[in-house]
Structures are given as structure tokens and as C-alpha cells.
Amino acid sequence: MDDALAELLAHVVSLPDHEQVCVLDADGRVLAQDVVSALQVPPQDNSAVDGYAVRCADLVAGVALPVSQRLAAGSSGQSLKAMTLARIFTGASIAPDADAVVMQENCTVQDDGAVRVDAPVQLGQNIRLSGEDVTKGAVILSKGERLTPASLGLAASIGMHVLSVVRRPRVALFSTGDELVMPGDVAPQDMPPGAIYNSNRFFLQTLLKRLGCEVTDLGIVPDNCAATIAALRAASQNHDLILTSGGVSVGEEDHIKSAVQALGHLDLWQVAMKPGKPFAYGWVGQGSALAGGDTSEAGAHFIGLPGNPVSSFVTFLLLVRPFLLKLQGGHTFAHQSIAAQANFTRTRADKRREFLRVRRNATGALELFPNQGSGVLTSVVWGDGLVDNPAGQTIKSGDVVRFIPFAEVLS
Numbered sequence: 001m002d003d004a005l006a007e008l009l010a011h012v013v014s015l016p017d018h019e020q021v022c023v024l025d026a027d028g029r030v031l032a033q034d035v036v037s038a039l040q041v042p043p044q045d046n047s048a049v050d051g052y053a054v055r056c057a058d059l060v061a062g063v064a065l066p067v068s069q070r071l072a073a074g075s076s077g078q079s080l081k082a083m084t085l086a087r088i089f090t091g092a093s094i095a096p097d098a099d100a101v102v103m104q105e106n107c108t109v110q111d112d113g114a115v116r117v118d119a120p121v122q123l124g125q126n127i128r129l130s131g132e133d134v135t136k137g138a139v140i141l142s143k144g145e146r147l148t149p150a151s152l153g154l155a156a157s158i159g160m161h162v163l164s165v166v167r168r169p170r171v172a173l174f175s176t177g178d179e180l181v182m183p184g185d186v187a188p189q190d191m192p193p194g195a196i197y198n199s200n201r202f203f204l205q206t207l208l209k210r211l212g213c214e215v216t217d218l219g220i221v222p223d224n225c226a227a228t229i230a231a232l233r234a235a236s237q238n239h240d241l242i243l244t245s246g247g248v249s250v251g252e253e254d255h256i257k258s259a260v261q262a263l264g265h266l267d268l269w270q271v272a273m274k275p276g277k278p279f280a281y282g283w284v285g286q287g288s289a290l291a292g293g294d295t296s297e298a299g300a301h302f303i304g305l306p307g308n309p310v311s312s313f314v315t316f317l318l319l320v321r322p323f324l325l326k327l328q329g330g331h332t333f334a335h336q337s338i339a340a341q342a343n344f345t346r347t348r349a350d351k352r353r354e355f356l357r358v359r360r361n362a363t364g365a366l367e368l369f370p371n372q373g374s375g376v377l378t379s380v381v382w383g384d385g386l387v388d389n390p391a392g393q394t395i396k397s398g399d400v401v402r403f404i405p406f407a408e409v410l411s
Helices: 002-010 149-157 200-210 225-235 256-263 309-327 378-382
Strands: 018-022 051-054 067-071 085-088 100-103 107-109 115-117 139-141 162-166 170-176 214-221 241-245 264-269 280-285 299-305 338-341 353-360 366-368 385-389 400-405
Touching: 002 264, 002 309, 051 115, 139 149, 170 200, 170 225, 200 214, 200 241, 200 309, 214 225, 225 256, 225 280, 241 309, 256 264, 256 280, 256 299, 264 299, 299 309, 309 353, 309 378, 353 378, 366 385
Parallel strands: 067 085, 170 214, 170 241, 241 299
Antiparallel strands: 018 162, 051 085, 051 100, 107 115, 264 280, 280 299, 338 400, 353 366, 353 385, 385 400
16 A cells, blocks of 8 residues: 555646635645744743732842832833832733743732732743744744644734635546435435445545545446546546546446546556555546646546445545645645554454554553444444554554554544
8 A cells, every 4th residue: 555655646746726815714725835924923022920020139038019010911011110010911011121920829919009929039930032932034834734723823823814825626526336326315215226325425525625625526427438438528627636436346337447548547556455455546638647737628637446435435544635635735645653552353364454443442442343344334433543454464452553543534
């Protein structure tokens, strides 16, 4: 699978088109240029607590000092007079000449309003220095970074209201299979023999939208070569990627391979992973994405996913997601795994690299879903991640395994 992913990413040229979007609408988008701060954050030294700004040299144990000014957030103070202190609130700018802030819990206010400091004070305590978060001229967010709620808040903190991002990938999505029925078209009790509801369409469209894609849903294409060619030809116009589900196996009713080859070329066919072996990548149309530039005129990338739901789900997370992130100019693609302890035994090794559906128990160890079949969609609803198990390897309870949390690959 690592070789397949490297091959897949080698064919990706990032989309050249950029657009300006409001910061409030930029979650999940990929930055097209660095974000540079035009100011310091915080802009001035300010108080980290509610309390009293003091000059440390004026403090004498047991001696109360009068309050000479009051400093609230958004106000600016005068120079602190000798042998006085200033009432100050969180976020307020430090009065000139003050060199520490004492939190109010460590002070006693006397009847005459004077304040006695009851705890030792160090120079600079409870003062947030100008620029300690962001310095003027610093790159706070880098080109290729995928924006998160926290990074949007950081952009806003330096006054940004719009950001330059890579445009959304345009993805055409369709399923193949005469057995597929859309939920709502036929009631469960009226389903004909051999028919199944099209579940893949729902999670694939949702995953695409989570990755910032504009999705054109082309529905279900019949199992014949002419219909498949017509659907691919239409989808290659004004789309960056054609994503299909089903029809990429080796049966007589699987027409994707011949249809793609009739219109373009296939570069990748089948991957040694379980679930997910029937996976295809190619190009529909003239030329190749490696020529660079806007691909909408020349054709579109093609990725064919397996029809079995779990296979389709897993291959999307591990192969399609990195592809789409790079297409948007992202600089982080591959999933990250963490070490975790198995609380199950798997005595039969597979010749393919396996991705087992698991979830963490109360101790943090991993439990295995009992049915690892590629059609058992309940396993990914029950689970909270995948065990990445190398080919030919068994697992004993207590072994340390590689765990990929769904939280890592579903955002």
C-alpha cells in the first residue's frame, strides 16, 4: 500500500486556482500563501490576572500602599507613581513603570482603601509581554496548511478577515451496479431479490465534502460498458477527479477498467491490502495531470474504489484522502499511527496488509470487532480506528500494534 500511495501522489499536481474567502468560512480549506502578522500579539504588555500592578522596589512587608489608578481592559494608564499601586484587570495594559502584577487573592484591602501585599513578588510576574504569542513579521500560518478552528482564531487575532485558499476540488461521484437501489426509492419490504441499498454513495459524498470538495453526484450507472464510458466521458468535463464505487474487480460485469482505458489510461490496478484490493487509479481524457495547470479542459483524474462498503470506506481514508489533500496544495498527507496494546488474539496471518476495525476499551487497549468482513459496515460504526497489521503477522493479546484513530483520518 505504501508503494501505491507514493504512486498515487506522484501523479498529483496541486490545483493552481486560488480564491479569497472570509475567515469564518475557511475551516478545512488549504492556504494558498503564508499568513504574515502585521502586529504584535498581545500588542502591549498586559495583565494575566485580576489584581494590582506594582513596582517591586516599593513593596515593604506589612506596609499598605494607596491605589493611584484603575486599569481595565481597553484602557491605557499613566505612569505608576512611586509608593502606589494600580488596580488592574485581566487583559489591561500594564501601567508604565509597573514591573509586576499581584493577583487580588494575595492582597488585603484595608478600610481606608490602601492595599497590603501578602505574598512574595517577583519581577515580571503575571505580566504577558507584548509579542509573546506573535511577533510582527512572523509567519503564523504556512502555505499548504489545512485550516482548523484554532488556526482561524489565530488569523483573526492578527486582524485577518479574508484568507487566500486553494479552490475546492471538483469531484464527480457515481456508483456502478444493477443491484443498487437508492434508499427511499423502494421500501425494505418491496426490495427485489438480490437488490441492496446504495450505502457507499452516502458516506463517500460526506467524506468528500468534509475534505472541502464540490461534489457532483451522478447517481448509479448500469452494469454495461457503453453506459460506463458515457458516464466517464461526461464526468471528465469540468471535474478534477472522478470517483467511482464498484466495478473495479475482475468479473464479467465489471466494466470500469475497459471504460477508463477506452477514454484514457490506467496507472494503478489492485493493491495488496485487506480490505480494499480492487482499487484503481488512472486518467480520463487527453493528456495527463503531470502536465500541470488546470485539468478541467484536458480531462480528470480517475479513482475507482471497491464496491464492498468497508473496502470503499478504508481505501478512501488511506488513499483518496491523501490524494485530495495534495491536490489542494496541502503539505501533510499520510495518516499517523500510534502504538497501542491489543486486547485480542489473531492467530491467522494474511498475505496482505490488513486494516482491522477496533475500538479502545476503558483501559486504552484495543478490542477487535468479531466480524472483519469487507461488507460489514457496522464494524466501522462500532470501531474508533484501525489496526495497521503488516502482511504475514499474527497478533497475540498484549502485543503492541499500530493504531490509526478514525479521528486522525475523518477530519
